[in-house]
Amino acid sequence: MAETVNVVCTFCGSVCDDGQFDTEKFKSKKLCKLGSSKFSEKERIKAPMVDGKEVSYEEAIEKAAEILVNAKKPLLYGWASTVNEAIRLGVILTEKVGGVYDQCASVCHAPGTLAVIEEGLPGGTLGAIKNRADVVVFWGANPMEAHPRHGMRYSISAKGLLIKDRKQRKVIVVDVRPTKTAKLADEFIQIKPGYDYPIISALRAIISGNADAVPDEVGGVSKEKLIELAETMKNAKYGAVLYGLGVTQSRGRDRNIENAVKLIQLLNRHTRWVIWPMRGHYNVVGAGEVPAWEVGYQYAIDFSRGYPRFSPAEFSAVEVLKRRDCDAALIISSDPVAHFPRAAVKHLKEIPVIQIDPFPNMTTLVANVVIPSAIAGIEAEGTAYRMDGIPLRVKKVVESKYWSDEQILERLLEKVEELKR
Amino acid sequence: MHHMLHIKNGIVIDPKNGVKAEKMDIFVKDGKIVEEGEISKNEAKVIDASNKLVVAGGVDMHAHIAGSKINTGRTMRPEEMRVVRLIANKFRTAVGRVLLTSPAIGYEYAKMGYTSAFEAAQPPIGALHTHEELDSIPMVDKAALPVFGNWHFVLKYVAEKDMEKLKAFIAWAIERTKGFGVKVVNPGGVEAWMYGGNVSSLDDQVPGFNVTPREIITSLVKATEELQLNHSVHLHCNRLGVPGNYETTVESIKLVDGIKNDSRQVLHVTHVQFNAYAGDSWRTVASGAEAIAKTVNAMDNVTIDMGQPIFGHATAMTGDAPFQFTLHRLTGSRWSNKDSEIEGGAGIVPIAYLPKNPVHALQWAIGLELGLLTDSDKVVLTTDYPNGGPFTEYPYIMAMLMSKKMREGELERVSPFVQKASNLPAIDVEKSLEEVIHMTRSLPARVLGLPNKGHLGVGADADIAIYDLNPLEVDTSNDFEKIYKAFKTAVYTIKDGNILVKDGEMVDEYWGKTYWVDARGKADMEAIKDDLNEFFSKYYTVELQNYGVEERWLKKPERIVI
Numbered sequence: 001m002a003e004t005v006n007v008v009c010t011f012c013g014s015v016c017d018d019g020q021f022d023t024e025k026f027k028s029k030k031l032c033k034l035g036s037s038k039f040s041e042k043e044r045i046k047a048p049m050v051d052g053k054e055v056s057y058e059e060a061i062e063k064a065a066e067i068l069v070n071a072k073k074p075l076l077y078g079w080a081s082t083v084n085e086a087i088r089l090g091v092i093l094t095e096k097v098g099g100v101y102d103q104c105a106s107v108c109h110a111p112g113t114l115a116v117i118e119e120g121l122p123g124g125t126l127g128a129i130k131n132r133a134d135v136v137v138f139w140g141a142n143p144m145e146a147h148p149r150h151g152m153r154y155s156i157s158a159k160g161l162l163i164k165d166r167k168q169r170k171v172i173v174v175d176v177r178p179t180k181t182a183k184l185a186d187e188f189i190q191i192k193p194g195y196d197y198p199i200i201s202a203l204r205a206i207i208s209g210n211a212d213a214v215p216d217e218v219g220g221v222s223k224e225k226l227i228e229l230a231e232t233m234k235n236a237k238y239g240a241v242l243y244g245l246g247v248t249q250s251r252g253r254d255r256n257i258e259n260a261v262k263l264i265q266l267l268n269r270h271t272r273w274v275i276w277p278m279r280g281h282y283n284v285v286g287a288g289e290v291p292a293w294e295v296g297y298q299y300a301i302d303f304s305r306g307y308p309r310f311s312p313a314e315f316s317a318v319e320v321l322k323r324r325d326c327d328a329a330l331i332i333s334s335d336p337v338a339h340f341p342r343a344a345v346k347h348l349k350e351i352p353v354i355q356i357d358p359f360p361n362m363t364t365l366v367a368n369v370v371i372p373s374a375i376a377g378i379e380a381e382g383t384a385y386r387m388d389g390i391p392l393r394v395k396k397v398v399e400s401k402y403w404s405d406e407q408i409l410e411r412l413l414e415k416v417e418e419l420k421r
Numbered sequence: 422m423h424h425m426l427h428i429k430n431g432i433v434i435d436p437k438n439g440v441k442a443e444k445m446d447i448f449v450k451d452g453k454i455v456e457e458g459e460i461s462k463n464e465a466k467v468i469d470a471s472n473k474l475v476v477a478g479g480v481d482m483h484a485h486i487a488g489s490k491i492n493t494g495r496t497m498r499p500e501e502m503r504v505v506r507l508i509a510n511k512f513r514t515a516v517g518r519v520l521l522t523s524p525a526i527g528y529e530y531a532k533m534g535y536t537s538a539f540e541a542a543q544p545p546i547g548a549l550h551t552h553e554e555l556d557s558i559p560m561v562d563k564a565a566l567p568v569f570g571n572w573h574f575v576l577k578y579v580a581e582k583d584m585e586k587l588k589a590f591i592a593w594a595i596e597r598t599k600g601f602g603v604k605v606v607n608p609g610g611v612e613a614w615m616y617g618g619n620v621s622s623l624d625d626q627v628p629g630f631n632v633t634p635r636e637i638i639t640s641l642v643k644a645t646e647e648l649q650l651n652h653s654v655h656l657h658c659n660r661l662g663v664p665g666n667y668e669t670t671v672e673s674i675k676l677v678d679g680i681k682n683d684s685r686q687v688l689h690v691t692h693v694q695f696n697a698y699a700g701d702s703w704r705t706v707a708s709g710a711e712a713i714a715k716t717v718n719a720m721d722n723v724t725i726d727m728g729q730p731i732f733g734h735a736t737a738m739t740g741d742a743p744f745q746f747t748l749h750r751l752t753g754s755r756w757s758n759k760d761s762e763i764e765g766g767a768g769i770v771p772i773a774y775l776p777k778n779p780v781h782a783l784q785w786a787i788g789l790e791l792g793l794l795t796d797s798d799k800v801v802l803t804t805d806y807p808n809g810g811p812f813t814e815y816p817y818i819m820a821m822l823m824s825k826k827m828r829e830g831e832l833e834r835v836s837p838f839v840q841k842a843s844n845l846p847a848i849d850v851e852k853s854l855e856e857v858i859h860m861t862r863s864l865p866a867r868v869l870g871l872p873n874k875g876h877l878g879v880g881a882d883a884d885i886a887i888y889d890l891n892p893l894e895v896d897t898s899n900d901f902e903k904i905y906k907a908f909k910t911a912v913y914t915i916k917d918g919n920i921l922v923k924d925g926e927m928v929d930e931y932w933g934k935t936y937w938v939d940a941r942g943k944a945d946m947e948a949i950k951d952d953l954n955e956f957f958s959k960y961y962t963v964e965l966q967n968y969g970v971e972e973r974w975l976k977k978p979e980r981i982v983i
Contacts, residue, residue, distance in 0.1 A: 096509065119756070307509065
């Protein structure tokens with residue numbers, strides 16, 4: 001029976017919940033290019049495999065449990081593209097086997113988390129921005145390519161309570177190169193790579209009445225331009241800085257965000273401003289929030305002593321692998337072989353690897369145990385957090401032969417408990 | 422698990438049923454308290470409670486234990502997570518100093534003999550997150566109070582004086598959030614914060630709406646009473662944390678003068694300590710507790726809770742976003758803020774209460790004054806966890822309320838500012854054991870509207886705490902150390918008839934219920950349909966069809982239909 005149903009998109013951090021999906025044709029409407037490619041027929045891992053041989057789910061999970069229990073210190077990594085219910089089981093599993101829990105943020109937005117520890121996060125939901133923001137600054141972020149519907153739904157042309165028209169909102173893009181988003185902006189400020197920190201410092205100086213201390217040019221931006229930007233910020237009724245990897249993964253990293261948060265603190269003495277990261281994967285926020293309530297930290301958590309320890313420079317996946325400090329790995333909904341530095345991948349090739357993923361990727365090639373899973377948002381339901389932390393329940397709209405991540409992890413946890421008894 | 426229990430020879434205090442330290446047996450079958458004849462003696466597990474105090478499990482009616490606020494607090498404060506309470510083994514690992522992980526919250530309540538805890542501020546759009554965390558808290562029953570006081574639907578219906586729609590909206594919202602009652606935080610003030618402001622009186626206009634805080638409070642009380650919700654409006658007053666605010670608190674309390682409800686209060690004013698300051702600056706600040714206690718005592722339809730600060734670390738987290746910014750400016754500490762759609766906001770700021778700091782010592786004194794001067798039938802013991810500090814220090818407050826001698830000792834180590842700015846040193850009141858048991862059990866259960874909680878009468882939930890304290894022998898004025906120690910860890914904690922704690926150690930993990938109230942039958946739900954469609958299509962970033970929490974997503978939901 002052909003049916004078109006509402007779907008909540010499970011691609012990027014925008015988690016658009018207005019998608020339409022034809023369950024017969026397996027085709028979506030309303031979603032962006034990225035979303036509709038996820039909501040379409042794709043190559044799948046056919047069946048569970050152990051050492052390249054097709055096996056049953058039970059057999060694959062049994063083998064995975066053995067690997068985890070026999071390891072001294074397994075690494076359990078990924079989590080950003082699955083639902084909270086699975087993540088929670090993953091945290092409990094890591095605790096049980098005395099391993100390391102880490103998630104995609106550690107190679108992405110984690111510097112923003114460090115800045116939260118330094119200064120906090122004065123923010124708001126995307127709905128607050130849509131309704132109220134008359135100035136939006138995208139800093140090192142390019143939503144038109146990374147979060148294609150963000151601008152329309154939440155930030156650039158979104159209309160709401162106080163902003164009834166695109167003309168009532170000033171959109172500024174700060175980046176090292178002209179991007180697709182810059183083309184839509186009212187103003188594009190091109191900065192020299194690696195100069196985010198001094199530019200933010202200059203803005204703080206100007207806004208706090210110390211413009212004298214600012215040189216004629218900072219990071220490729222003239223003092224005049226900086227004064228103009230500072231004035232725009234001060235005169236906004238409700239402003240939002242939305243930052244991307246251009247800030248977290250360039251020189252300064254967490255210090256850039258810390259400085260930006262201090263700028264927001266200062267601006268709130270004059271008017272209202274919020275700041276928020278443009279998170280990537282659809283549930284990378286959940287991959288940090290769930291362990292935070294279960295064990296106190298968002299990522300880079302080591303359980304080898306039976307209690308959680310947080311240390312980003314030690315326990316993030318790349319560091320653990322580079323140090324050869326894990327003797328097995330479970331990789332879920334992620335592809336570290338494609339994205340991690342060579343030295344980290346090298347160790348991953350040398351240890352037993354379990355992969356849980358709906359789709360084959362580079363990591364499949366090094367995995368000893370491959371467990372295919374149902375696609376959350378299409379074949380499995382569960383909770384995901386939009387980039388602003390708003391929870392949305394992603395839906396199961398078609399039946400599937402694949403087990404969900406939640407089912408797989410539940411069984412795996414049971415098996416591990418059996419073996420440890 | 423035993424489905425029958427015989428708790429033998431304990432000394433029972435059960436204020437709701439008029440039992441004042443009497444030696445008697447308690448019988449439990451299938452999770453409920455039953456008559457002796459209901460159980461067969463040779464099948465029941467016998468618990469010898471000789472010379473021990475037997476009471477109902479504690480009920481925490483106001484704590485921030487689940488959701489985006491406490492979790493942002495955890496993320497912002499890894500230094501809070503360094504205290505290791507339990508290494509993973511039979512139970513989950515549990516960590517946290519004042520901010521605790523979800524497993525640690527359940528474990529610590531259980532060890533203390535508490536069996537129910539209510540999350541006091543659930544951001545409506547984040548309702549599902551709150552429930553995910555509640556579902557990760559073992560041992561206790563729980564529920565959440567969604568926040569209404571700045572939600573645009575509310576402001577609109579109050580402005581239009583449309584009670585039918587307001588009632589329907591409350592019923593709709595409580596169902597969608599799987600919430601329990603109507604929480605109001607700084608009504609109108611958080612909306613003003615969206616423009617960088619706040620409100621400074623009950624009669625300020627809320628920007629963008631033709632309403633005042635006074636109208637928001639009175640309308641929500643009226644609607645809640647007409648719906649006959651289990652719990653009354655639960656109010657965090659305007660002007661929190663501002664010297665001189667006690668007048669606003671008194672004024673707010675008097676708004677419900679003349680409104681009646683036979684089974685409970687019609688207004689609960691929460692963490693009143695933070696709203697009980699006289700003076701006009703932090704230099705001239707003084708206690709306004711006496712005036713508030715007098716007002717509450719003179720009325721028969723208002724209850725309060727203390728919001729007692731505990732010296733040491735704490736984390737301020739409230740839906741009162743403008744106050745949190747003020748606190749950040751005052752202390753220079755880290756600050757998180759969350760403006761939420763068109764519903765409200767929140768803020769989180771670390772703090773530490775220092776005994777030698779004049780203002781902190783005064784806050785500590787004011788909390789105690791409220792506890793001592795207010796009728797024991799009208800004031801519930803809370804720390805507004807984690808705003809005033811840890812809930813694990815409730816035994817400290819219990820002991821302090823019962824002992825002037827203990828207070829005198831404590832007064833010696835705090836700032837002398839307390840001597841002139843508060844009345845605490847002059848207060849001779851010593852609450853009885855029965856009174857503090859009431860303030861931590863039967864009273865919060867009544868205030869919340871939970872008839873099966875907080876007592877040991879036949880039919881009550883078998884939530885029971887046994888403490889190593891003989892009420893017939895203890896001298897509560899002098900044995901405060903013994904009292905503190907006894908209430909810190911229960912000899913037994915029994916939840917729904919299951920023994921969870923024995924001799925202060927956990928013996929079993931258990932998952933309690935999540936209560937939610939379904940009042941849809943009490944209002945014309947059609948009345949708000951068009952408004953919901955309009956507001957969601959214009960001002961929300963989620964579809965109406967995707968907003969809210971379904972019962973089947975929760976671990977152990979318990980729907981209360983009214």
